Amino acid sequence: MNSVIKVSNLVKKYKNVDAVKGINFDVKEGEIFGFLGPNGAGKSTTINMICTMLPSTSGQITINGYDVEKQKDKVRGSIGIIFQENTLDEKLTANENLMLHCRFYNVPKDKRHERIQEVLHIVDLIDEQNQRVEEFSGGMKRRLEIARGLLHYPKVLFLDEPTVGLDPNTRAHLWKYILKLKEQEGITMFLTTHYLDEAEVSDRIAIMDQGEIIAIDSPTALKDELGGDLIELSTEDNDQAIQEIQDKVTGADVTVNGDTIHLKVDSSDAFISNFIKKLDIPITTLNIRKPTLNDVFLAYTGRNIQTNDE
Amino acid sequence: MEGIIAIWQRDLIKFLRDKARLFGSFTMPILFLLIFGGGLSGTMETMMTQNLDVGGDFNYIEFVFPGIVSMTLLMTSVFSAMSVIEDKDFGYMKEILVSPISRVSIAVGKMAGAATVSTIQGIMLFALIPLLGLNYDWISLIQVIPFMFLLGAALSGIGLLFASFINSTQGFQLIVNIIVLPMVFMSGALFPINGMPGWLDVIVKLNPVTYGVDVMKKIMIDVDQLSMTVRETMGLNLTVFGRQVTVFEEILFILAFTALVIAIATLSFKRANA
Structure with a gap:
């Protein structure tokens, strides 16, 4: 399988701290790649560098064959991002939010309507499309953001803590949609989460701690290693x-x-x-x-993932 | 281009949906029109025409109206740039910044949005013209609209500059209030700026609003019919380095100013990582 994301010798230095200390990894096409680590491990810094939001100190990142430093626009067009916090315009309707996204990403004019209906269908928001987002529940907003992230058919979908702050029922529901996406669209996903049971859906998991990647493998292999x-x-x-x-x-x-x-x-x-x-x-x-992933996490980092929660 | 239109349209839709903002921003210019146009017009006329033989030719309200429209343009366009801070607060700026839309388009789109909103508000003030007993040629009113848009764009750039380094809406409002009122007073919008002391004169000549107000007045008021003395009294013979400036030069200056702020705003969006 081809690699959609290639990260090599990636370094980010701030004045006093080395936030990311020369990491290497690949994300393969069609897989769900879980990215775990306690807070302050350098996870967000890494993701921001991959998403063109933060310049790296050194190293190279390519996404879909494009260089993140030199071909920012191509990279931006190849990825979809579901941020941890809400980034919808609540004063606009669901449909208007999606239409704006189409225009930012240059989705061809004659395809826009069709695509919007298609993604709304995936997340079951067809009937609510003309309501203002401020009237939506937390779960509906998340679903709409996922729909929006898919509109321009990205090669990789980044999911940064996609279910944080949602009740367990809504979480389970949302995961149904995400897994449906993987099955139907074969889309590559880059996932970060604090909920280790959610990370189990990943095909491979990277554990990051103190600016370094200390383990990369499938959840089963990681657990078997503990034995x-x-x-x-x-x-x-x-x-x-x-x-x-x-x-x-x-x-x-x-x-x-x-x-x-x-x-x-x-x-x-x-x-x-x-x-x-x-x-x-x-x-x-x-x-x-x-052993669970938390045991794996504990074994590698000496910490529970949850106790380090904000 | 598509991106510019999208950003422009979004800010416009939001403005039109926000009824409080739509009508609230009228209170200030109407207050100024009442105070300066109604209450103070007699005093101002006497003061400005002191020792001059201009007879009944001089009408202060006619003088101040274009000034108050410019003031509305200034306030609305600068404050519209606050949408950048709101977008940062509510996270939407991230959605914009991670998209492939060029950073220049973001700056231009935001600027066009603010300029449109302020032009709409300026045009709405025209409705007061008959109530104030004023008589402007409707052709000159139509001619002034494109210029109002340009001026709105230039001035919204000032707002964008502040928005690029201020992170709270409260802070933005505070700083902008400190900046905006002196810009109004030092522009000839409310009273002529002839015979200012040297240091104030420098500020007046650097203030882009000065040229905006001057062009507005020159387009809206039928200057050719006024006697030389009245023109002088109204401060319509604006000179820079002892040379009288033309409308064309003033528009050129405002265009250059707009280009400069677009460049700076673009840079600030380039380094932003929301």
Whole structure:
């Protein structure tokens, strides 16, 4: 598969900080590329550089074969961006917002009406198209922004925290639309999100921390790398429990995360019954699960993604 | 071109939908017309024609009306540039900046929008002409409209410059108020600017509004019929470096000024990353 975005040796230096320290990655055509990292990791800086909004210090970015520094207009025409915050004109109707977008992106005059109806259909806003955006609910606004981002048939759609601030129901609904897009249009998507369950839809995920990309792989591969199962338990006396585990139990990787003890084991089936017999301290809670992306995140960055939330 | 029209049209639609703005911006010029045209006209006439034998030829309201139209143009066009700050606040500027539309088009579109809005407001003031007992030739009124648009464009550029480095609407209003009123007073809009002390004269001659007001007056008032003394009294013999300027030169100056602010505004949109 061809690469739609190529980033090589990308660096951004501010006066005191190196926000991005020479990163490299490719985004392949048709994939959903998840971009994760705690706040301050350099995620936004990277995206702004890719979207022509911020000049880089050094390095090269090409999108759809165009150089981001030298062919800004071509790059801008090749991408669609759904910003984290609302960027609709609320005083105008949905239709007017879309029409303006067509004109900014030079969509051929005779195709405009047809395309507007097409994208409105995808996000189910056909009947509301002549209402002013200020009358829309949060979810409807997001859907309209997604529709707008698609109008000029971009090669890559950037989704920056597309569901932030929405209730779970609306989030799920919105994801239905986004996945429908991927299936029907085969559009390449560049996704950032704080919700790790949402990042699971990605074909590949890059984890960024302190200006560097520390892992790139499919969600499954990233989780498999951590391996095995995760046992979370809490006991009446965690300190003593850890002591006992270290003395008596082999084949487990022990970490403490707040009030719970985490044991990483190759296979919980073989391990668990034996383990419980060996422990004298009464167990208060016990939970066995497969590693999630948050565990991957924790393993790479030493932080939970959510606790670093704004 | 398409982009310019789109940006222009958007600002125009928003202006026409905002009824409060449409009528609210009339209060100031009407207030000035009432104060200067009604209340002060006798005093001003006496003051301006002191020691001069102009008889009944001089009508202050006729003198001040084009000035007040220019003032309306100035205020409306500068304040219309506030839409740039609002667009930044409400995020829409991002949508514009990430699109392939050229940065010059953004500046020109915003400027054309402000110029159109201010021209509409200026034309609406024409409705007061019969009420004020004034008699302008309707051909000269039509002739002045394209110039009003040009002046509106030039002056909105001043607003765009401020909008490029001020990030709050409150701050913008404050700064613009500080700038706009002196520009009105130092332009000959409300009273003639003959015989100003040297340093004030420099400000007057640098002020683009001065030339705008002068051209407006020269087009709207039938200058040829006025005696030399009345012209002098009205300040219609504007001189720069001791040389009387022509309408053509003044328009050229305003065009050059407009081109300059477009260039600066374009640069500010180039480096903006909203």
